Amino acid sequence: MAKTEAGDIIYINEKYRSFIDELKTNDVLGFKLLDNKESFILAVALGVNQPTECKKKRFGWTRKSYIKSADKAMWASVLLGTATTDEEINQYADLDKSIELCEQCAETGFEILKQQYDKAEGDAELFERRMMKALDLLYTQMVENDI
């Protein structure tokens, strides 16, 4: 498993850089003004159920020191949300470990985002509408059925 280095940097797969640049250039999904931390957590969320180790060249994307208190809950829950035993709770109450998992989730998440964008053939409006539509189903599955 690729370990997050003891340093401050959070990495993504280098191959997604040009894709993200394209989203920024065309201002798709508000990417033009979006900081890297935000795009990262979006990818984490999309790939949260399929973490994949990044075996290729990595690129420094954002920093741990940029995670504010208001963000911490979300980042922490990626790992803590899988704890089933007390031992796991104690082990998983660790932001560095959570970030390691987040990097793996983002590896998948960026791929999912890219596939969806490619399906829309670069049509930003179509891409956004499809993502919006997907949220309806997600809400029904995740929230309504849970209430």
Added chain:
Amino acid sequence: MSPILIDRIEFENYRQYGTGHINFGVDGKHKLDVLIAQNGTGKTTLLNAITWCLYQKEHQIADTKSALPLPNKAVVNKAKVGTVITVSVKLRILDGDLIIDFTRSQEFKVIKQGKQQTVIDGPARFTAAITDKNDFKNTVVKNEQDADIVVKQYFDEAIFNFYFFDGEKLKEFFADERSQVVRNSVFNISQVTLLENATNHLSSMRYAHSRKLGKNAPDIQKLYDEQEEERALLKQARQSLSDGKIAQKRAEEELEIINKALSGYEPIRHYQNERAELEATVRMLKEELAQFRSDRADFIRRYTILLNLYPRLQHTLALIDQKESSGELPPAIDKDQVKKLIDNHAKTCPLCDGALDAAAFVHLQELLDKLSVSSHTSNYLKEIKSTLEREIEEAKQYKQKKEKLTQRERDLTAREEKAKGRLKEINSILSNFDSESKQIDVSKLENKRTTWQNKLKSAMKTIGAAESTITTAKKRIEDLDAEIETFTKKIDAYNETKQIISVLESMIEGFDTIKENIMSGMRSEIESTTWAIFDSMIWKKNTFGSIDINDAYEITVYSKDGTRMTGSLSATEQMALAYAYTLAIHRASGKNCPLVIDSPLGRVSDDNRENMAKVLKEISKDKQIIMLFTPDEYSSAVKHIYKDVATVRELKLSSDESVVEGVDR
């Protein structure tokens, strides 16, 4: 700026000037020469002599094919058949300490044609001999193309009529197709082109050195190659941006004129007003829709995150709640501390200093088993609890928030459709409007309007794309710089090459800065100088308000109330504008070149002649002006103005009309 001066012109067998010379008055307070000659004597031929010398063209001859050959007719007639006659014109220019002699010569062979003798063209030669006054022994002689380059630096042929001015040909001056030529030539004579050439040259060197650096390091080479591509993209995008802005301004100006014309026509005024309001509404809605799209994008991202992570958020909150309700949060005792005591076989209790025996350790172990979370975990969980609750709550509000967004979009879209629909109706009405007035063809103007609106849209698109490319390319170049720096730091062997590249980049940046500063200042400088001179020449002080020169170097004159009036200037006003523009270009170019004017006051009405003559006299204090008058133009009033300050010379034809008299031989 010290003036550049035409010191002397020498003729050899050239047309009616034959062999002789004219020295110009370069030493006085006013650098002013007046040559008076009847039409047909040789005024225009003098101008032709200058342009033939510099460009090998007699620009003032309408039809060169049917014109007389260059050699003086009397000389041809006297010569034996087979003789080679040399025709030459030499122009001496003074530029500070430099003396530059431009000499063009051509051989002509005398032949018999019927009863007449004529000539056939032979080889021509052109040189520029440059001598420093302080070092007469070392004259640099440039030939042909190199001499042409010297001419271009002073009197670029593309804008020859800004130096050698024919007052009778004002129409050509402001022709639309001239403006791009003017722009390029202004850059050339102000040496902006020189800066561009230097930059291009240094860029090629940089690339060559980077290849050297990358020879044994293909990764570096890839980075340099990518950087060159980005630089090329950046250059293209900048040009595109500049073109787009020029097109935008032009379209906006045209639309303003059209709208003004239409709104002045009473039968359609209410449509115009309604249209203006609707267009404002559409613009406002466009902004609102843009904001909506931004808000929608934020919403999609936020809920993609919240809903995908919802199970994890819920699960995390659930286990926090469970720990809290079972009293395990916060733990009464620090689990890690207890574990440490057990692992280290501590001898005494850190709290009460009591001895820790075997029973105590059993008790501690039981305690440890009861404690499920450490203090660190407890703090961690407590820190995130309230945020988790808020995020889960926010996730549950998805439907309401989405509904609000949908409603907002529906509302904006409906308003936009309504406004656009009505606009379409009005446009259709106006496009088919049958004007009663002969002065205004509404449907024609409407069609023009549509055309210019489409051009404006296209220009805005070009600008948007260019700006985007510029931002991306600049960022990429910076990123690549950083990557290259990382790589090259490790390669000591390439130090010298790296240093050279660094110097090259610094100079390129420097030249680019100089060029941009000169270019941006130049247009506005030309504009304000043109206005100042024009205003001083014109007697009407309440009519003209301003002059505008756009990035394409097209001139527009405005009245005091902002109406465009370039097309309705009188001949005198056109003359004044042409002079003003010419003088402004000279000033802005950084080179104070002389002006040779044929018929300087020919088209100027009597009451303005004196005024204009005085202005030209004033200008001649700092700039050489050579004027070719007819006796009629050189009225007594004008004579009075120039008599004490100008070198005056009269030219007339000899009795057999073979040669111009008044030239020094």
Added chain:
Amino acid sequence: MPISEKIMNELSKLPVSEAEKKLMTDILSHEDIGTAHYSAPYEQLIKNYLSDNPPKKGGKKK
């Protein structure tokens, strides 16, 4: 031909050393003469400049 006053004024305002300004002036003069079709004079000018003004250690100036 002499480099225009405008260019010389702008050059004097650049935030670079006097030695580099002199180098840039020399480059422009050469460009003006028309030796642009080969780079040897430029290379020599730059090498002379570097040997008289060795760069300080500490990475690229930006």
